[in-house]
Amino acid sequence: MRQLFGVLLAALVVASVIASGCISGGGEKTTVTFLSTQLNPPEERAFVKDELLKPFSEEYNLEVNFVPIPYTDLITRLEGEEQTGKVTIDVIGDLHGGMDYMAAKGWLMDLNDMPQLKDRTFITTFDRYSHMHGIKAYVPWMSATYVMVVNKDAFKYLPEGLTEEDVMTGSGKWTYDALLQWAKNLKEATGQPQLGFPAGPKGLWHRFLHGYIYPSYTGYQAKKFNSPEAIEMWNYMKELWPYVNPSSTVWDSMSDPLLKGEVMIAWDHTARIKNAIETKPDQFVVVPVPRGPKGRGFIVVLAGLAIPKGAPHKDEAWKLIDYLTRPETQVKVLEKTGFFPTVEEASGKLPEGPLKILAEGVRAQASTQDALVVMIPNLGEKGGEFTSLYREAFERIVLKGEDPQKVLDELGEQMDAIFQELGVEEP
Numbered sequence: 001m002r003q004l005f006g007v008l009l010a011a012l013v014v015a016s017v018i019a020s021g022c023i024s025g026g027g028e029k030t031t032v033t034f035l036s037t038q039l040n041p042p043e044e045r046a047f048v049k050d051e052l053l054k055p056f057s058e059e060y061n062l063e064v065n066f067v068p069i070p071y072t073d074l075i076t077r078l079e080g081e082e083q084t085g086k087v088t089i090d091v092i093g094d095l096h097g098g099m100d101y102m103a104a105k106g107w108l109m110d111l112n113d114m115p116q117l118k119d120r121t122f123i124t125t126f127d128r129y130s131h132m133h134g135i136k137a138y139v140p141w142m143s144a145t146y147v148m149v150v151n152k153d154a155f156k157y158l159p160e161g162l163t164e165e166d167v168m169t170g171s172g173k174w175t176y177d178a179l180l181q182w183a184k185n186l187k188e189a190t191g192q193p194q195l196g197f198p199a200g201p202k203g204l205w206h207r208f209l210h211g212y213i214y215p216s217y218t219g220y221q222a223k224k225f226n227s228p229e230a231i232e233m234w235n236y237m238k239e240l241w242p243y244v245n246p247s248s249t250v251w252d253s254m255s256d257p258l259l260k261g262e263v264m265i266a267w268d269h270t271a272r273i274k275n276a277i278e279t280k281p282d283q284f285v286v287v288p289v290p291r292g293p294k295g296r297g298f299i300v301v302l303a304g305l306a307i308p309k310g311a312p313h314k315d316e317a318w319k320l321i322d323y324l325t326r327p328e329t330q331v332k333v334l335e336k337t338g339f340f341p342t343v344e345e346a347s348g349k350l351p352e353g354p355l356k357i358l359a360e361g362v363r364a365q366a367s368t369q370d371a372l373v374v375m376i377p378n379l380g381e382k383g384g385e386f387t388s389l390y391r392e393a394f395e396r397i398v399l400k401g402e403d404p405q406k407v408l409d410e411l412g413e414q415m416d417a418i419f420q421e422l423g424v425e426e427p
Contacts (some may be wrong), residue, residue, distance in 0.1 A: 031063040032316045035077070036093030038142065038303045039337060040068040047336045056323045062316055071098055078308060082107045087310035090317040093141060096129060096302045097378050103137040109307040110135035114318050120327060120343040123363065125371045130304055138304030139321050142330075142339035145300050146207055146269045147286050147361050149254070149276065154194065154264040157185040170288030170296060170368035176216065176236060179265075179290045183243035186264060193245045196263030199394075202252040204269055206387035209394060211299035211374045212267075213237070216292025221374060222386075223426040225415050226408035229293070234397050234404045241398050249399075258284065270358055271338055278354040286361025288368055295372035298365060302375070303339070334359060377427050382418050389415055 039048050045068055053064045069077075074094065081087045082105075092102070102108050112135065122130075126140035155164045159181035166173045179195075186194035199205040210221045217233035218224035245263050254266035258276040266273065267289065277284055289298050305321045307314055323329060330341035331349045340362045341347070347363055350356040365371075379386050389411045396402040419426045 029057075029061055029063045030313060030316055031065050032090045032313055032320050033065045033067065033088055034091040034093065034320065035067045035069050035074055035089050037069060037071045037074055037095065037098065038093050038339075044337050051336070052324075052329070052332065056320060059323070060316070060319055062319070064320065071095075074098070075101070078102065078107055079105070082309065085310065087308050087312065089308050090311045090313045091320055092138075092306045092308060093303060094306070096300075096304065096375055099130075099138045099304050099306055100132055102306070103133045103135060107308055108135065108137050109309050109311070109314065110137075111139060111307065112136040114307075114314075117322055117325060120325060120345055122325075122343055123366045125300070125366050125373055126302060126342050129302060129373060138306040139325055140302060140342035141305045141324060142303045142333060142337075143300055143342055143362070143366070144270060144339055145298060145362055145365065146204065146212070146267065146289075147273070147365055148265060148267050148289050149258055149273050149284050150287055151258065151261075151264040151284055154182070154186060157189050158182060159185060167287050168285065168364065170291070170364055170370075172291065172370065174288065174290050176213070176240075176290045176292050180236070180240050180243070183240065183265070187243050190264075193243050194264040195240075195243055196245045196251065196254055196257050196266040197248045198251050198254050198268050198272065199248045200250045200252040204272070205394070206390045207269070207299055207376075208267055209390035210387065211376065212289055212297050213292070214390075215297030215372050215374050216290075216294055219294040219372070221377070221427045222415055222419070225389075226405070226412035230408060231404050233292070234393070234408070237394070237398050238401075270340070270362065274338070274354070274358065277357050281354045281357055284357070286358055288361070288365035291368075291370050295370045296365075296368050297372040297374055299374045299376060300366065302342075374427070377424070379418065379422060379424070382422060385418055386415070 039045060048066050053066060057063055071094065078089060081089065122140050126143065130136060130138050130140055150167065158164065159178055162173050162178045183195045197205055197208060213233055214221055218227055218229040224230055247262065251257055253272040254268040255273050255275040257263045258266055258273065259279055277286065289296060305324060307317045311317055325343060327343055327345040327349045330343055330346040333339055334341060334355060340359055344363065347356065347359050350359055377386065393407055393411055396407045397404050
């Protein structure tokens with residue numbers, strides 16, 4: 001009886017170990033809990049669960065519990081778990097701003113202590129931003145941005161000293177002054193302004209103003225809103241505008257104007273010029289934006305992957321991060337969701353065609369030596385007030401010809417008030 005009892009007890013112990021997930025064998029698989037503020041819409045959520053994570057589960061014999069979650073709920077849950085020491089989250093997927101907050105609170109592991117992720121090269125700009133508060137806080141996962149699209153015929157009218165390669169690679173010669181001269185050449189050659197922006201009521205023109213031209217000239221989005229450098233920038237915009245198609249003020253997206261031949265150079269969000277590239281992939285190229293006196297300002301929407309301190313399955317979590325940042329996995333995400341890769345090698349995994357044109361342009365912009373990356377400030381309900389000030393400045397200075405200093409001093413007080421009310425430093 002004693003021997004029989006001993007055998008039964010041993011069997012119970014083994015069974016409990018298997019059930020806990022410590023032995024995968026024929027028992028229950030270990031589950032990696034993955035909370036993400038990204039890929040939350042129903043169609044993207046279905047893609048993640050039905051297509052993206054299945055190969056990972058099969059390769060490693062692991063289950064993934066993908067939990068789409070709003071940012072505020074993520075922070076509340078993580079804070080509670082870190083304070084009690086009972087962490088259940090293994091991987092976090094969130095935007096750069098959220099990662100910054102969590103790293104500042106000391107809730108994230110230093111990923112410098114994890115094994116190297118092989119066979120991939122993270123875009124330098126993205127990798128640099130993932131280091132914060134003295135640690136490697138996250139691994140760059142997905143990105144989105146705004147770029148310039150050029151009709152290949154426009155390259156016939158490049159200004160002296162600027163080559164097609166300069167524009168395609170974003171060299172130091174590809175400047176806003178060069179864009180002005182190029183736009184002049186195009187208008188003289190064709191008789192019509194050939195540069196276009198989505199400055200209509202629903203266009204993303206405000207993103208160009210606060211996230212591209214302002215930092216390129218002042219080094220900041222809002223901190224030097226009414227500075228001498230800002231006056232220089234607005235005077236440049238006044239000089240450029242005669243070479244911009246006047247219909248820009250009613251255009252909300254640049255895909256149709258490009259396809260109709262109304263403009264040969266345009267700026268817009270990648271999602272809003274995608275149709276033009278898909279329709280005529282042999283006619284258009286995607287290129288980095290020009291640089292200004294302070295650098296090449298551009299917006300990046302950057303999402304990363306992090307591991308909380310005290311994660312119950314950190315090794316398995318690292319396997320998931322490894323899988324999600326493989327070039328072939330990143331290509332699958334681009335094809336299904338429109339989020340761009342964060343690793344250089346992904347472009348080589350893309351078939352020739354529209355997606356490759358888009359991805360290579362995005363990679364070229366993010367890889368420029370003078371990149372001045374801008375993150376859209378998280379201002380909550382004040383976000384609309386923030387962007388409306390840039391649009392008002394444009395309308396009054398460029399379209400109505402008001403004095404730049406007078407306008408900026410007036411609007412600058414309103415800009416300062418937004419950040420003071422929120423207790424946030426001006427970016």
